[in-house]
Structures are given as C-alpha cells and as structure tokens.
Amino acid sequence: MKVKIFDFEDEKDLESEVNSFLEDLDGEVMDIKYQVSVGIFSEEQVFCFSAMIVYY
Numbered sequence: 023m024k025v026k027i028f029d030f031e032d033e034k035d036l037e038s039e040v041n042s043f044l045e046d047l048d049g050e051v052m053d054i055k056y057q058v059s060v061g062i063f064s065e066e067q068v069f070c071f072s073a074m075i076v077y078y
Contacts, residue, residue, distance in 0.1 A: 031068070040054075040075070051077045052076045055076075058070070
C-alpha cells in the first residue's frame with residue numbers, strides 16, 4: 023500500500039495533477055480523500071486544496 027499527497031492553492035491545479043497521476047498509475051486506487059481549508063491573512067483569504075490517494 024502506498025500514499026500520494028497533493029496540495030495546491032487552486033482547485034484546477036489539484037484537479038490537473040490528480041488526473042495526471044491517475045492516468046499514469048499502474049496500480050489500483052483504494053481510496054481518495056479530498057479536503058479544503060481556508061485561512062485569513064491580513065485581509066486576504068488563503069485556500070488550500072488537498073487530496074490523498076491510497077493505492078497499491
């Protein structure tokens with residue numbers, strides 16, 4: 023079993039990288055976890071889009 027973690031500030035970047043990883047994957051995906059978090063820095067909102075793929 024292996025784990026691959028992705029973390030981006032833009033959801034389109036995350037989507038692109040996850041799709042690219044899945045296209046090239048020779049193994050089988052067991053699970054995908056997705057998370058969004060947001061923080062406020064001064065007057066700016068900072069988003070974090072992440073995914074964890076569990077595969078073997």
